[in-house]
Amino acid sequence: MSEFASIILHAGRAGVELALFVLLPVMIVMLSIMRLLEAKGLLDRLVNIVAPILRPFGLPGLGVFAMIQVLFVSFAAPMATLAMMDKGGSPRRHIAATLAMVLGMAQANVVFPMAALGLNAPITMGVSAICGLIGAALTYHVFARNLPDRDDDNPMIVKHKDADGPKGVLDVINKAGAEALKITVGAIPMLVLALVFVSIMREAGVMTFLEEALTPLLNTLNLPGSVIMATISKYIAGGTAMMGVVKDFLDQDQITIQEVNRLAGFLIHPYDVAGIAVLISAGQRVAEVLKPALLGAAIAIILRSLIHGFLF
DSSP states (O other): OHHHHHHHHHHHHHHHHHIIIIIHHHHHHHHHHHHHHHHTTHHHHHHHHHHHHHGGGTOOHHHHHHHHHHHHTOTTTHHHHHHHHHHTTOOHHHHHHHHHHHHHSOOHHHHHHHHTTTOOHHHHHHHHHHHHHHHHHHIIIIITTTSOOOOOSSOOOOOOOOOOHHHHHHHHHHHHHHHHHHHHHHHHHHHHHHHHHHHHHHHTTHHHHHHHHTHHHHHHHTOOTTHHHHHHHHHHHOHHHHHHHHHHHHHTTSSOHHHHHHHHHHHSSSOSHHHHHHHHTTOHHHHHTHHHHHHHHHHHHHHHHHHHHHHO
């Protein structure tokens, strides 16, 4: 019993430290910058410029906004955009393409904190954007080509906070800080549980068994055995839980940052049980196009995995 309590205390300390001293500061700064750019209307101008270029990929203007949100805020940020597309009557093919892109891209709430640990954020984000667009295009033109369309019922204009004057700027920053704190606190349970899960698996010998069973495959790919538990944690508990496990492995020298960069395309995205559940809750029509979106996102992730393996 004392060993179990020790595991919980170690996992709790590691999870809270990662959340409060790595995730929270990064999210506060990035969210404040993003919300100020939104409030000043700069993001809307960027969307208006980029939207015509990305329309062949099956992305409407709001789809472009969803891309910016997942790259610079978090995987959950596009929920509001997807909800607007759902309620506004956006064609199902556009919704499917946007959802595929979001599921196949690297989310900011993992990329930026891991950049502090040594992740190559510019390459991760650049590869993510390119492959996310490919996944969206394949979804729109191939996997979702038979989905029925529906005309828009409203212009779906995104409303932002006003940042005019010192009071307006301070209000936007305070709200961004509160949003960052909510994201961070919400991540702590999964971080702690994932670390407890990995520790128990290690103590029970399950991790050693899996490593021995998969040694030929891991040797072929030149990967350490620790990638097994990182993968299990990611696809069950989500990206933030995976981040906690990877940081723990880095601290114990069970994985190198070079190997983390090689695996970034495979591990950093919302294509997991937790991420999918959150995103499809944006609306009924979003949930209805999940199947073609999953196919497009899977191809985006495979492409990202191959590119990262080649580059690193």
